[in-house]
Amino acid sequence: MDASGELRVGMVGYAFMGAAHSQAWRTVNRVFDLPLRARLTAVCGRDESNVRAAASRLGWERAVTDWRELVASDDIDVIDICTPGDSHCEIAIAALAAGKHVICEKPLANTVEEARSMVAAAEAARAGGVRSMCGYNYRRVPAVSYLRQLVAGGRLGTIRHVRAVYLQDWIVDPEFPLVWRLQKDKAGSGALGDIGAHIVDLTQYVTGQAVTGVSALTETFIKERPLPSASSGLSASGGAETGTVTVDDAALFIARLSGGAVATYEASRFATGRKNGLRVELNGSKGSAVFDLERLNELEFYDGTGPGAEQGFTRILVTEPDHPYVAAWWPPGHGLGYEHSFTHQMRDFVEAVATGKDPEPSFADAFQVQRVLDAVERSSASGSGWTDV
Amino acid sequence: MDASGELRVGMVGYAFMGAAHSQAWRTVNRVFDLPLRARLTAVCGRDESNVRAAASRLGWERAVTDWRELVASDDIDVIDICTPGDSHCEIAIAALAAGKHVICEKPLANTVEEARSMVAAAEAARAGGVRSMCGYNYRRVPAVSYLRQLVAGGRLGTIRHVRAVYLQDWIVDPEFPLVWRLQKDKAGSGALGDIGAHIVDLTQYVTGQAVTGVSALTETFIKERPLPSASSGLSASGGAETGTVTVDDAALFIARLSGGAVATYEASRFATGRKNGLRVELNGSKGSAVFDLERLNELEFYDGTGPGAEQGFTRILVTEPDHPYVAAWWPPGHGLGYEHSFTHQMRDFVEAVATGKDPEPSFADAFQVQRVLDAVERSSASGSGWTDV
Amino acid sequence: MDASGELRVGMVGYAFMGAAHSQAWRTVNRVFDLPLRARLTAVCGRDESNVRAAASRLGWERAVTDWRELVASDDIDVIDICTPGDSHCEIAIAALAAGKHVICEKPLANTVEEARSMVAAAEAARAGGVRSMCGYNYRRVPAVSYLRQLVAGGRLGTIRHVRAVYLQDWIVDPEFPLVWRLQKDKAGSGALGDIGAHIVDLTQYVTGQAVTGVSALTETFIKERPLPSASSGLSASGGAETGTVTVDDAALFIARLSGGAVATYEASRFATGRKNGLRVELNGSKGSAVFDLERLNELEFYDGTGPGAEQGFTRILVTEPDHPYVAAWWPPGHGLGYEHSFTHQMRDFVEAVATGKDPEPSFADAFQVQRVLDAVERSSASGSGWTDV
Amino acid sequence: MDASGELRVGMVGYAFMGAAHSQAWRTVNRVFDLPLRARLTAVCGRDESNVRAAASRLGWERAVTDWRELVASDDIDVIDICTPGDSHCEIAIAALAAGKHVICEKPLANTVEEARSMVAAAEAARAGGVRSMCGYNYRRVPAVSYLRQLVAGGRLGTIRHVRAVYLQDWIVDPEFPLVWRLQKDKAGSGALGDIGAHIVDLTQYVTGQAVTGVSALTETFIKERPLPSASSGLSASGGAETGTVTVDDAALFIARLSGGAVATYEASRFATGRKNGLRVELNGSKGSAVFDLERLNELEFYDGTGPGAEQGFTRILVTEPDHPYVAAWWPPGHGLGYEHSFTHQMRDFVEAVATGKDPEPSFADAFQVQRVLDAVERSSASGSGWTDV
Structure with a gap:
């Protein structure tokens, strides 16, 4: 500065x-x-x-x-x-x-x-x-930040289950061209690194637990695609020649986390009808919670400690002033969108720089995610055997 | 310019x-x-x-x-x-x-x-x-603009029913102070003009029909409130002295529209748990649709013309490039928020000014809404009798 | 016996x-x-x-x-x-x-x-x-009985708003024949008596308040229909001759209840896509609740008295042993259907007869509903003017 | 006979x-x-x-x-x-x-x-x-039978993904006693055989594909429980002495199916808040579908072949006369419950016996499920390695 x-x-x-x-x-x-x-x-x-x-x-x-x-x-x-x-x-x-x-x-x-x-x-x-x-x-979607608070505050108890999917469908059409995101040398991996990385980071963040081992499979459903005439982000128009898809279309894995939880993860670009379907469910000894990115202003929370007849999943509209980041925006019920997660990210980054603190996730945090992705690829390559991170 | x-x-x-x-x-x-x-x-x-x-x-x-x-x-x-x-x-x-x-x-x-x-x-x-x-x-929430397109394209057929509510709960607490929105001389009316106006405009816009007559009641549940020590938009802290609430807390009316539809409308600031609950349902001879502002990236559409066994309300994620306004923003499934409706409004306003066209809604359109609100107040004041707009 | x-x-x-x-x-x-x-x-x-x-x-x-x-x-x-x-x-x-x-x-x-x-x-x-x-x-759907318990136990506080619809669509097709339910001499009235009666009874039951006055309109969208060749309950096939529909297709009214609540009611057989859409929402000073007959094993309950950030509508699965009638049936989550409301009705009737008590709703309770329906018809016939029950 | x-x-x-x-x-x-x-x-x-x-x-x-x-x-x-x-x-x-x-x-x-x-x-x-x-x-829940029809009719195209969970929470409490369902000699296995079996059968049935290999893990979160004083089905009260739980509390596996689909499966009795949460999602090249047993009268169907802007998951109320089994029951929208699946099962069994046909699922079909469960146990026992069925 x-x-x-x-x-x-x-x-x-x-x-x-x-x-x-x-x-x-x-x-x-x-x-x-x-x-x-x-x-x-x-x-x-x-x-x-x-x-x-x-x-x-x-x-x-x-x-x-x-x-x-x-x-x-x-x-x-x-x-x-x-x-x-x-x-x-x-x-x-x-x-x-x-x-x-x-x-x-x-x-x-x-x-x-x-x-x-x-x-x-x-x-x-x-x-x-x-x-x-x-x-x-x-991490900076208010409902996700709030979920982290609930878990950290013990409201879910000991986390037993993590259930995470990130589902898209933008390459279901076999004629969709071979854009850079489908090329290993540019993108590193396919659904795994692009969207699977998000659910690994998000679940490690909200649970405070690290993935310690996985058993995985990956799949490329469409192995040849038209070469792109011109590429632009997620969309492109295909040409006559074809090339080989060198990344995964989908990655599925089961996992264990450092705090004793067991987990299923799935990332796919072939989930017809799911546009940006990041969905995470946690089940703990005291409660559960569900977040769905397609309804990002909401968090479902199950409090297992109250009167039995009144228990259920509560659809919390995470738009109240006492929810993370929200007070700076609009009145309750006036929802935010996808882009606001970036604004919140920059807010925390600017504050960290100004106050001399280290922002999160650090490169080390992101490296841990990378190691999980690497274990997934190694497990998949070796017949789905259990692979430590 | x-x-x-x-x-x-x-x-x-x-x-x-x-x-x-x-x-x-x-x-x-x-x-x-x-x-x-x-x-x-x-x-x-x-x-x-x-x-x-x-x-x-x-x-x-x-x-x-x-x-x-x-x-x-x-x-x-x-x-x-x-x-x-x-x-x-x-x-x-x-x-x-x-x-x-x-x-x-x-x-x-x-x-x-x-x-x-x-x-x-x-x-x-x-x-x-x-x-x-x-x-x-x-009007510029993409799902609402798209609903207008569906109705205008005849996909719902003849509109029979309009069912509209705009529900909030920010003054349920009797200790909430007497802010300017609760004073008739400043705000004109209460829930009716503040939020009821929105559902009148929105339903007239999407149906292409005008409200022609109403039978109404209004209610002020809490008639005295603390005077505000300082007022700021929707929130304020109350003091010791009290004053009289001079606007409605809730307004309910049944109505007829120019194209033959019948309607129910309700605006309230006493709907506990509803933060910004604008919900509109249309039933037509060929189809139906539902919009809920708390899930503003979605539109539910029922197409009554397809195979019977497959019919149902389809939850359309209004985030595709061929939905109104959306192509300029993010990929499918990456939702927008409340504020984007204003950006779209400014987009259309700027374009209208630049191209020498009249933007909508015009003052005349808004005057028609005003006349509906006036008919509601007259009906309510005269024992709910039928009142032409 | x-x-x-x-x-x-x-x-x-x-x-x-x-x-x-x-x-x-x-x-x-x-x-x-x-x-x-x-x-x-x-x-x-x-x-x-x-x-x-x-x-x-x-x-x-x-x-x-x-x-x-x-x-x-x-x-x-x-x-x-x-x-x-x-x-x-x-x-x-x-x-x-x-x-x-x-x-x-x-x-x-x-x-x-x-x-x-x-x-x-x-x-x-x-x-x-x-x-x-x-x-x-x-009344004997477990979620409705349980809602009555919640209201009676003060969990919703003072009821401010009742919002009730009963929506069906089985006569949207103008070729649907003139079955007995569309004839005033057989059926008394149309949507009003057939399904509107249910929401009047249900809301009076769960709130413990009586409707005291209404302002109403009714509508018959299709005034001539084919005479039925043979009639059987809700379905029938039409012939060549036509007759006049003598009952309402839809009835809408606003109302006041004896405990100070205001209400909207709507019954229609022209709500395309709504098959058996009985939906009731109550808003009280302490909480709210929603029941939807198409999801009859669920009740949404909003408890406005807890920590603000955790508030939301809780989807209670009303299938626990401590919910009304449920202990006699299946384990939690194994839902009941439409017909079970009748089994519960017979259960209570048999017990009342056996123990010498008067079952509810009594004929007097049902007479009160009848008087509300009559007020609706009188209001509608007199230009929607306010009509005391 | x-x-x-x-x-x-x-x-x-x-x-x-x-x-x-x-x-x-x-x-x-x-x-x-x-x-x-x-x-x-x-x-x-x-x-x-x-x-x-x-x-x-x-x-x-x-x-x-x-x-x-x-x-x-x-x-x-x-x-x-x-x-x-x-x-x-x-x-x-x-x-x-x-x-x-x-x-x-x-x-x-x-x-x-x-x-x-x-x-x-x-x-x-x-x-x-x-x-x-x-x-x-x-299999005989109408929505499941109907899903089978949709898949068999090609409406989903080639199935790419199967995503199935069966989640319950009745033994989350460590004090819940050691009933017969928690003893391997009586029950064979825990969540795996009790509820995991259902999702294996159901997904094989609706896809028409067989699970050919798995990589699995199982977990027993609570290893000692009080001995039951008296046992009765799913509930029981515990005593002072304890015994060892000899079955799994949860089983998770990834799988491949004979038609090229990849799958995730999870069965758990530790999913707090999930009472009978059987949920299956299929993603195919042309469409997708979701079934949730807690809302068993509904099926969500995504038809990927229609106009893009109108696509979405359609909530089909599977209560129409042209849905399987439904015509014999009540009018549209009058839902069925858990028990009706057994009535439908007996209907088909009686008809098969009377007409001299073999009812499904046959013992051979059930044996195939058994072999999948066995592969899951073998994979789990051998460090989650890939295990052919």
């Missing part, structure tokens, strides 16, 4: 995630009272005309075509990494070495090795007051 | 509605491609230090304390009225006379007479290319 | 209601421990071969063609009236005069006058230990 | 399952037109006074204390086995050898070996026209 109380951001990447982050950076100080004011200083992309257009539309002051330029700039305090996973490691390590705070989209990296080196870089930089964070934004 | 392609906005009022409008003005050009770019030129409020703070927080370039100054400013193209209803008429008429485009929060005015004079002013200004619009923002 | 501990039933009518009652009589002693055992002694219908077939199928020992024969039989203790409303009065009064206990399907009668004379007959017979009851079976 | 057109049933066991079967046998001919009439000839239990009381309450003509007496009786056509799993094999084989038709509760047996010998006995008897069936009653 400079003396003016600003936190000057340089963002790398401006597609889906870049747009979401931009909306968050633009909004965060308009809604929350914070000690630093975010400034959308520069955005970076490889194509000059495209990145200029993006800067204009999304509200960034200048556009650059080389992320190294951002890392080297004096007027940048934060590097916000919104690129595909294959470039996270190089950018993050360079940025940290340059003394820039880093916020890096999930998954932290495409391989455990990259992730490990990023953790080391973050640890080293931390000594110099440089902050780093991985962008598991769903 | 000036030659630079900007649409320079002056907003009057900066409380709940002002914050929502600010978020919309800041966001609209970041998400939608529009021929004009909104500029947050000035905000107006009576208390100088408060309005300065609001300008800084909400992102307005300057703060003024007299709305007449905004109306007289050369660098203002649009007056955006976010004050309580008792000042709408005077501000709007002055702004229109000064050639400013006007967007005015609902209800249009506190009385039919005021509303009528505003319509006349809008009609007069229109001849000179000046645009006006009333802020019934819920 | 005779010395053998049997309660010998003679049932008049064997269509939809007769089948439901038969299932209840057959089952009641198999599930509940009761001091008397119901015996399905005789069933009555006008067509000899049809009534014989019904007796065989439904399990009645003998079939008769004249209800007077049943009333005169020594081996009949109870007359169970399942005919259309136009014959209730004559049969019930004769049966009571003959010292038979009477259970009469709702609505009690087609007119207030008939209902009044039935009440007088019941009062007279009561002196001689003869019991009478009207068949508002939904 | 004897010449009188009766099918004379002898039932072994009269607890929870016996009560459910009794209700079904009593009701089946009252609702369905069938070529044979079931007669509740005899019930068998070990304790003479208890079985006499049960016969009287449940409506059986005589009570016996040795099942061999039933098997030897000339006036018994069907042996209905409702005992715990450890006695299924012996009774069924003896009954089949005696030429009695057999309906046997699930799971077919406690071990694969027993189940295999039962299949052999059934095959042998079949040559002589003797029928056998296993009681996976949930």
Whole structure:
């Protein structure tokens, strides 16, 4: 941050995630009272005309075509990494070495090795007051944050069961083209790393337990797809030639967690009708809870300690002033949307930087997720045998 | 608009509605491609230090304390009225006379007479290319806009039944103080004008039918309340002295619509557990639909023309690119929130101004709502007798 | 009852209601421990071969063609009236005069006058230990009985709002024929008496308040229909000739209740997609509740007295042993169906007869419902003016 | 069957399952037109006074204390086995050898070996026209039967994903006693065989695919429990001494099915708040469907082939005359309950016997389920390695 109380951001990447982050950076100080004011200083992309257009539309002051330029700039305090996973490691390590705070989209990296080196870089930089964070934004959906509070407060008792799915259906059509998210060299993995990573992080966060071992299978239902004529985020139009899908369409695993819970996990892009179907259920010795991202303003909570005849799942509308993040927004019942999770993420990041604390999830937290994903792939590759994380 | 392609906005009022409008003005050009770019030129409020703070927080370039100054400013193209209803008429008429485009929060005015004079002013200004619009923002929730499309496309057939409630519970506690929304001279009416107005407008909009007559009752359950020590939007803390509640707590009416439908309407601030419970159901000769604001990314649609065994209410997640407004935002299933209805409203307003068209709802549309509210009050005052609008 | 501990039933009518009652009589002693055992002694219908077939199928020992024969039989203790409303009065009064206990399907009668004379007959017979009851079976859905307990126990506080609909769609098709339920001389009224009666009784029962006045409208959307070639309960096939529909298709009214609540009621057979959509919501000063007959094993309860952040509508699965009637059936979560409300009704009737108590709802309770329906018709006929019950 | 057109049933066991079967046998001919009439000839239990009381309450003509007496009786056509799993094999084989038709509760047996010998006995008897069936009653919930029709008709396309849970919570309390269902020698297994068996059968039935391999884990959360002072079905009161729980509390597995689908399965008695939470979701290339036993009159169906903007999960109320089994019951929207699945099962069994066809599920079908359960146990015992069925 400079003396003016600003936190000057340089963002790398401006597609889906870049747009979401931009909306968050633009909004965060308009809604929350914070000690630093975010400034959308520069955005970076490889194509000059495209990145200029993006800067204009999304509200960034200048556009650059080389992320190294951002890392080297004096007027940048934060590097916000919104690129595909294959470039996270190089950018993050360079940025940290340059003394820039880093916020890096999930998954932290495409391989455990990259992730490990990023953790080391973050640890080293931390000594110099440089902050780093991985962008598991769903932690900051108010209902998820509130669920974490309920569990931490003992309201569910000992957690016995975790049941987590993240279901989408955007590639059910065999003619959907081979976009970068279906290529292992760019994306690292398929449904597993893209959306499976979210439910691993989210369940570890809300339970306070780590996945310790898994037994897994992965599947690629459609093995050849048309090459894309042009790719843009999640959608694209296909051409005549085809290529091989090198990532999983779906990943399923059973797991054990460090606190004694057993779990099922499933991530799929072939769940027809499920658009963004992240659903997590916890069953504990005292209570249970269910979160569904398609109804993100709600949390279902079962309190098993009250009078039996009155027990049931309570649909809590997580829009009250005493719910996390909510007081800054609208009156009760006036729901938030997907993008607000990013605004909350930036709120906490800005506050952490300003107050000299380490934001969460740290690179180390994200590395743990990466190790779980790695165990899933190893188990799947070895006939679903039990695999320790 | 000036030659630079900007649409320079002056907003009057900066409380709940002002914050929502600010978020919309800041966001609209970041998400939608529009021929004009909104500029947050000035905000107006009576208390100088408060309005300065609001300008800084909400992102307005300057703060003024007299709305007449905004109306007289050369660098203002649009007056955006976010004050309580008792000042709408005077501000709007002055702004229109000064050639400013006007967007005015609902209800249009506190009385039919005021509303009528505003319509006349809008009609007069229109001849000179000046645009006006009333802020019934819920029309622009994608699910509501889409419902309008379904009805207009004949998918529900002849509408037989309209069933609309808008239920809140923020004054159930008798100790909740006598804020301005509970005072007839400021607010015009209570639940009726504040939230009942929304369901009248919304149902008239989606059905394309006008309410022609009503039979109504209104009720004030708690007739004396503590005077507020300080008031701020929907919440306040009460003091020791009390005053008389001069507005309705709840309004209930049955109605007939111009196309032959019969209807029930209910607006209440005493519906314990309902935070922002706007729910509308339409039953037609071919199909039915249900919208619930607490789940605003969804629309339930019943298609009565398909195979009988497969019929049922379909929960449409209104987050697909071919749903109204949605393509500009996030991928399917990544829901929007309350505030987005305002961004959509500003999108349509900006486009109307830029292309020289009249935005909807017009002041005349809003006047029709006002006349329905007036008929409700007259019916209630005369023992619930049938009252033509 | 005779010395053998049997309660010998003679049932008049064997269509939809007769089948439901038969299932209840057959089952009641198999599930509940009761001091008397119901015996399905005789069933009555006008067509000899049809009534014989019904007796065989439904399990009645003998079939008769004249209800007077049943009333005169020594081996009949109870007359169970399942005919259309136009014959209730004559049969019930004769049966009571003959010292038979009477259970009469709702609505009690087609007119207030008939209902009044039935009440007088019941009062007279009561002196001689003869019991009478009207068949508002939904009171005995466990979730409804439990809701009554919650209200009576003060869990909702003072009831402010009642919101009740009973929506069906079986005559939306204009070609659906003119069955007896669409003829005023047989059915008394249309949606109002058939299903509107249920929500009036149910809401008066659960709130403990009586409807004291209404403002109403009724509508007949389709005024001419094909004459039925043959009629059977709710379904029939139409012929070429047409006749005039003499009952309402829909009835809507607002009301006040004796305890200060205000209410909306709506009954319709034109609510496309709603098959048996009885839905009741109560809002009180301390809590709220919702019951929906299409999900009859559930009750939604909002407890407004707990910690704010945890409040919400709790979906209670009313299948626990400490819920009314449930302990006699299956383990938790193993839901009941529509027919069980009749079994519970017979359980309470048998117990009342055996223990010499008056079962509820009494004819007087049902007469009060009849007076509400009459006020609705009078209000509707007089331009929706307020009409005291 | 004897010449009188009766099918004379002898039932072994009269607890929870016996009560459910009794209700079904009593009701089946009252609702369905069938070529044979079931007669509740005899019930068998070990304790003479208890079985006499049960016969009287449940409506059986005589009570016996040795099942061999039933098997030897000339006036018994069907042996209905409702005992715990450890006695299924012996009774069924003896009954089949005696030429009695057999309906046997699930799971077919406690071990694969027993189940295999039962299949052999059934095959042998079949040559002589003797029928056998296993009681996976949930196949006959109308919504499940209808789901099978949708899948068989190709409405879901190729099934990609199966997601099945059966969740209960009746032993969450560590003080709940060690009833027979928690003892391996009586029950064979815990949640796995009791409720996991249901979801294996149900998903194999509706998909038409067989589970071919699994990777599994099982868990017993509470390893010591009080010995029961007296046991009765699902509930019991505990004493001071304790014993070891020898069955699983929960079983989780991932699986592959013969048609290429991948699946997750979970059965647990520790899912706080879930009373009878059987939930199955199928995702296919053309559509998806969800069934939830706690709302058994509903089926959610997603048709992925229609106009994109109108797609969504349709909540079908499976209460229409053209849904399986429904025409015999009540009008649309008048829902059925848990017990009706047994009545439908008996309907199909009676019809199969009368028409000389083999009812489903056959012992061989149930044996396949048994083999899946066995694979689950073997996988769990061997560190969750992949295990072929």
